[in-house]
Amino acid sequence: MASMEEDGSVEEKDNNNKKRTKSAIAVAWLTFYNIAMTAGWLVLAMAMMRFYIQKGTHKGLYKSIARTLKFFQTVALVEVGHCAIGIVRTSVIVTGVQVCSRIFMVWFITNSIKQIQNEESVILFLVVWTLTEITRYSYYTFNLLNHLPYFIKWARYNMFIIMYPLGVAGELLTIYAALPFVRKTGMLSMRLPNKYNVSFDYYYFLIIVMLSYIPLFPQLFFHMLRQRRKVLLGEIIVEKDE
Numbered sequence: 125m126a127s128m129e130e131d132g133s134v135e136e137k138d139n140n141n142k143k144r145t146k147s148a149i150a151v152a153w154l155t156f157y158n159i160a161m162t163a164g165w166l167v168l169a170m171a172m173m174r175f176y177i178q179k180g181t182h183k184g185l186y187k188s189i190a191r192t193l194k195f196f197q198t199v200a201l202v203e204v205g206h207c208a209i210g211i212v213r214t215s216v217i218v219t220g221v222q223v224c225s226r227i228f229m230v231w232f233i234t235n236s237i238k239q240i241q242n243e244e245s246v247i248l249f250l251v252v253w254t255l256t257e258i259t260r261y262s263y264y265t266f267n268l269l270n271h272l273p274y275f276i277k278w279a280r281y282n283m284f285i286i287m288y289p290l291g292v293a294g295e296l297l298t299i300y301a302a303l304p305f306v307r308k309t310g311m312l313s314m315r316l317p318n319k320y321n322v323s324f325d326y327y328y329f330l331i332i333v334m335l336s337y338i339p340l341f342p343q344l345f346f347h348m349l350r351q352r353r354k355v356l357l358g359e360i361i362v363e364k365d366e
């Protein structure tokens with residue numbers, strides 16, 4: 125009996141140790157990830173400023189930062205994995221919509237349609253994303269290190285009130301600017317007849333994507349308002365199970 129109790133407590137200790145080790149690994153990974161992403165978006169911010177100061181125009185700016193942007197925005201897919209395996213307390217759906225819509229904007233709109241890369245709306249969402257991500261990833265980093273300056277916390281949970289609508293405006297205007305090119309070229313579309321017997325019109329798909337902002341954006345925005353109330357005002361918020 126004594127030996128069983130001993131075994132039990134050894135097993136319990138072992139489990140606790142595993143939990144501690146796992147969370148230590150998770151914390152180490154998240155700290156590394158957030159520092160790398162803060163650095164990445166800072167590099168982007170500096171590259172954009174340097175370009176504008178040197179050239180005095182936004183024309184050509186997207187092209188000059190495209191590789192770095194594609195890399196860091198695509199890496200953000202890892203965040204959906206963080207939620208799925210439970211190392212961060214965030215909804216997979218909220219993160220998935222946020223990350224996928226950004227990746228879609230980068231790869232399937234701005235990168236694929238060269239004619240729109242110099243639109244002001246592209247610069248608008250790029251500046252907004254950059255400011256948002258520098259704040260967000262530095263918030264997570266300092267939070268993990270238990271040394272969170274209040275102004276970063278304040279910025280994380282206040283800036284989105286202006287940045288979110290501005291970012292969405294930049295994205296929607298960019299998709300809108302892409303529509304004539306997509307219609308003219310028939311890019312990424314499949315017309316019948318074809319061997320798969322499938323028809324897909326990217327032009328109408330983009331219109332559906334634009335319309336999907338109407339139900340999805342308020343949900344993301346209100347999610348952030350709830351987070352703001354929780355973190356800045358200390359309100360206890362009971363989230364529905366997903």
Ligand SMILES: CCCCCCCCCCCCC/C=C/C(=O)SCCNC(=O)CCNC(=O)[C@H](O)C(C)(C)COP(=O)(O)OP(=O)(O)OC[C@H]1O[C@@H](n2cnc3c(N)ncnc32)[C@H](O)[C@@H]1OP(=O)(O)O
Pocket residue numbers: 154158203212213214215218219221222224225226228252253256260264267268283284287288290291292295333336337340341344347348351
């Ligand atoms: C096929 C194409 C489909 C297209 C469909 C289109 C529809 C799209 C419609 C909507 C479009 C939106 C487009 C977006 C535009 C922009 O981004 S504009 C720029 C402004 N944007 C913002 O301000 C973004 C704000 N939103 C968010 O930050 C997101 O909601 C979020 C990224 C999902 C984050 O929210 P959430 O994680 O829930 O809140 P937090 O308070 O930050 O975190 C909760 C807890 O999780 C911890 N955590 C999360 N991530 C990390 C991490 N990387 N490292 C460490 N910890 C992390 C965080 O600390 C919190 O933990 P606790 O403190 O313990 O609660």
